[in-house]
Amino acid sequence: AQKITQTQPGMFVQEKEAVTLDCTYDTSDPSYGLFWYKQPSSGEMIFLIYQGSYDQQNATEGRYSLNFQKARKSANLVISASQLGDSAMYFCAMRGISSGTYKYIFGTGTRLKVLA
Amino acid sequence: GAVVSQHPSWVICKSGTSVKIECRSLDFQATTMFWYRQFPKQSLMLMATSNEGSKATYEQGVEKDKFLINHASLTLSTLTVTSAHPEDSSFYICSAGGGRGQGPYNEQFFGPGTRLTVL
Numbered sequence: 408a409q410k411i412t413q414t415q416p417g418m419f420v421q422e423k424e425a426v427t428l429d430c431t432y433d434t435s436d437p438s439y440g441l442f443w444y445k446q447p448s449s450g451e452m453i454f455l456i457y458q459g460s461y462d463q464q465n466a467t468e469g470r471y472s473l474n475f476q477k478a479r480k481s482a483n484l485v486i487s488a489s490q491l492g493d494s495a496m497y498f499c500a501m502r503g504i505s506s507g508t509y510k511y512i513f514g515t516g517t518r519l520k521v522l523a
Numbered sequence: 524g525a526v527v528s529q530h531p532s533w534v535i536c537k538s539g540t541s542v543k544i545e546c547r548s549l550d551f552q553a554t555t556m557f558w559y560r561q562f563p564k565q566s567l568m569l570m571a572t573s574n575e576g577s578k579a580t581y582e583q584g585v586e587k588d589k590f591l592i593n594h595a596s597l598t599l600s601t602l603t604v605t606s607a608h609p610e611d612s613s614f615y616i617c618s619a620g621g622g623r624g625q626g627p628y629n630e631q632f633f634g635p636g637t638r639l640t641v642l
Contacts, residue, residue, distance in 0.1 A: 440630075442630055449635070450561075450616070450635065450636040450638070451633065452567075452616065452633035454631075498566065498567070509620075510557060510569055511557070511567075511631060513566045513567050515565075516565075
């Protein structure tokens with residue numbers, strides 16, 4: 408069975424500082440993808456970053472980077488130079504091949520609040 | 524990124540009526556779309572996988588006759604909440620993969636969601 412765990416229900420960070428959002432996963436699939444999405448209060452799901460299980464290097468997208476530690480089964484999101492607009496709900500998700508349809512498994516989310 | 528639209532963005536209806544929600548991929552073809560439900564301050568719960576030209580695959584515990592899904596074309600999937608009741612009030616979101624395919628390495632693009640309120 409696949410599972411995503413986000414242990415931080417809420418986080419605060421000061422504007423311009425970096426913050427790490429934790430995500431651990433469990434899967435027996437040999438091949439899988441890990442994703443982070445941002446959901447502001449409007450409800451839309453915004454794709455942030457992706458990491459493939461066979462990728463040797465950590466993914467980066469602008470101010471977002473993914474700290475991928477395969478042996479520890481963790482895929483933490485790092486947001487550098489936080490901005491007020493980063494305040495939102497953040498979801499970690501995984502897709503594997505065992506489901507056949509590659510459906511997402513979501514974590515419970517972390518609510519981030521950036522303080523001015 | 525790819526664009527997925529949903530219509531309507533919000534709907535209020537009386538108990539017992541049916542509501543149809545549309546999900547469209549605007550700039551790519553999607554053989555598979557997904558429908559999620561989200562309660563306040565909770566995560567997304569997958570309801571069903573919509574397959575173009577065939578029956579949808581429902582997750583355990585989701586009533587097929589209650590939530591009718593039709594994927595009539597490569598750019599359109601619809602979710603119909605039949606005989607809606609107040610407990611069906613929720614935020615419904617659809618997603619679709621891009622033109623690169625449906626593998627585990629491809630991100631899903633989400634629609635903006637539909638907020639359903641059943642009185």
